Amino acid sequence: MFNSFNALADRQLEGAVLSRDDAFAILESSDDQLMDLVAAAARLRRAHFGNAVKVNYLVNLKSGLCPEDCTYCSQRLGSAAQILKYTWLKPEEALAQAGSGIAAGASRVCLVASGKGPTDRDVDRVAAMVEGLKEDHPGVEVCACLGILKEGQAEKLKACGADAYNHNLNTSEAMYKDICTTHDFADRIRTVEHAKSAGLSPCSGLIVGMGEGNGDLVDAVFALRDLDSDSIPVNFLMPFDGTPLEGTWLLTPAHCIRILALVRFACPSTELRMAGGREMHLRTLQPLALHIANSLFLGDYLTSEGQPGQADLDMIADSGFTVLGQNPSPEASSSLPPSPARTSLHDGAASPGAPATLGALPAIRRRGAGTAVAPNA
Numbered sequence: 001m002f003n004s005f006n007a008l009a010d011r012q013l014e015g016a017v018l019s020r021d022d023a024f025a026i027l028e029s030s031d032d033q034l035m036d037l038v039a040a041a042a043r044l045r046r047a048h049f050g051n052a053v054k055v056n057y058l059v060n061l062k063s064g065l066c067p068e069d070c071t072y073c074s075q076r077l078g079s080a081a082q083i084l085k086y087t088w089l090k091p092e093e094a095l096a097q098a099g100s101g102i103a104a105g106a107s108r109v110c111l112v113a114s115g116k117g118p119t120d121r122d123v124d125r126v127a128a129m130v131e132g133l134k135e136d137h138p139g140v141e142v143c144a145c146l147g148i149l150k151e152g153q154a155e156k157l158k159a160c161g162a163d164a165y166n167h168n169l170n171t172s173e174a175m176y177k178d179i180c181t182t183h184d185f186a187d188r189i190r191t192v193e194h195a196k197s198a199g200l201s202p203c204s205g206l207i208v209g210m211g212e213g214n215g216d217l218v219d220a221v222f223a224l225r226d227l228d229s230d231s232i233p234v235n236f237l238m239p240f241d242g243t244p245l246e247g248t249w250l251l252t253p254a255h256c257i258r259i260l261a262l263v264r265f266a267c268p269s270t271e272l273r274m275a276g277g278r279e280m281h282l283r284t285l286q287p288l289a290l291h292i293a294n295s296l297f298l299g300d301y302l303t304s305e306g307q308p309g310q311a312d313l314d315m316i317a318d319s320g321f322t323v324l325g326q327n328p329s330p331e332a333s334s335s336l337p338p339s340p341a342r343t344s345l346h347d348g349a350a351s352p353g354a355p356a357t358l359g360a361l362p363a364i365r366r367r368g369a370g371t372a373v374a375p376n377a
């Protein structure tokens, strides 16, 4: 065991492999130790990523109507959540949505579609979107997230220029049967391996707050380490009304920080993204989490609204970080007040950037992809 989180950071910087005992010590640490934990994890974050924050932007290409039964998902079979439901976006709409995120600073666009997995025709459709995006924005990474892949599909995505493929492990193998009965943990591992072997950068992460124990968390994080995922999004359960996990509020902001720190200590050089649900679960600790995570989604999520995109960018600047790929602007300083243009963009409840209430139920997305309302970017 280690004497302090700082000593553990020293060990990890020298290339040590995090043990299960170390992992439990992180998760079981007290609130009094929280700032020491953040400071130590921040050393790993800065050693590998400096003060850059990678900004990612989600485009939900196809929403709802899924035949799978993942308990955490508002798009699942039988979900009564009042989410937007639509079939495939037209390519020009997908490109326009992605363009909004890119204009706001995103260096990766994540093209997501609900469903167990794509047909070959679906893959062709997404491949054309990837090609269009690459033509318009050659420096931007494109990640596809289309579910379980069949033979040849990852290869086709790679050939059209996709950079990465996302497929989350979500939780431990032991707990998987409790969150989904229509596919299993092994299916998920196989798809990540398939994407990796086709040359796509594997992106795979977690959903926490579903009732898992610390042992499940450690198992899941170590499975991601074994998988050698290049990026790990950590989602915090958004318990949509109308889903089996409705009313499930099991996380505290401090525990969310411990979970992020566990991932950082286990996988020091891996992109760690604070993903869906960060607003309602990390709440006022979001800026602190940036000292551990080096990546986030800007603006809205697949079926729910995040905080205004400009608030994400302000949080990054105010905390002394810079958006990856962009030079810090003269406004990127906590000593400057927000410009009128920034504040007016998000004034008023009907504006695209109207703030989601922190700590409240998920606000169903009513803007961006699949609507006639401007996206939150």
Ligand code: SF4
Pocket (backbone or CB within 6 Å): 066, 067, 068, 069, 070, 073, 074, 075, 076, 077, 113, 114, 115, 116, 147
């Ligand atoms: S997580 Fe994906 S596969 Fe599962 S219900 Fe939601 S959209 Fe369907």
